Amino acid sequence: MSRLLYENSVSYKGYLIIPFVFSKADNYEIYSYKLISEIAHRSKFHKVENPVGLYGSGISNIIDIAKEHIDQNSEFVHSGDSFKSRYIYRNNLIIIFQEEDKYFYDHYPPELLNNIAAPKLFKSEYECLSWIKQGFDGRYVGQRAI
Template identity: 65%
Template sequence: MNRLLYESSVSYKGYLIIPFVFGKVDDYEIYSYKLLAEVGHKSRFHASENPATMYDNSIISILDIAKEHIDVNIDFVSQGDFFKSRYIYRHNLIIVYQKNARCYYDHYAPESLTNIAAPKLFSSPYECLNWVQKGLDGRNKS
């Protein structure tokens, strides 16, 4: 699989829709998508790949396909925009969230929706992002 296009991701009704290039046909890229759910594994679509089983040759169209699928099959009610504080660094997705005056984060590599975040608490979003960036920078120097 090609890398996940986190920079083109869209937050929608408690899901993060993440497009990626599924393949090529006659020099045209064919897009698919994966989903993250703010409620994690409580949603049957968390970390799923293209539950609508439809593909398209534009990112905008694949995002629309995903939104329509979510509208028809939504399995929870969102409590806000969990994915609003998301950052892309070196093609990695970092989602920062606060709870009870503490910061937490989820970290996803460019090729996988497996959370690789370390179990660490932070006092601010800045401290969290700085720590993750230093870790990624250090890993890339090796």
């Protein structure tokens, strides 16, 4: 599997649809997707890969396939966009959440949907993003960019 294409992810009805290149055939890319659910582990579709089992010839095609599946199989009624504060940094997905006056985040690396965020609370979204960026930049100090 190639890296997850977080930059092409789409928030839809309480799910985040994340496309990726599943395979190549005759120099054509075949796309699949993974899902994250706003209700997390309470959803049978959280962190699942392509539950409908259909593949697409392009990113917009696979997004449409995922949306149709969600329309037919959604497990909850969502309100708002839980994934509106999402960022991509060094091909990693960062999702910022707010509960009352506290902020926290989920961090997913480029190749898998494994949340590796530190259990830390912040006073603002900016403080949270600054802390994350500092951690990444500190990790890459002394390494050359490719």
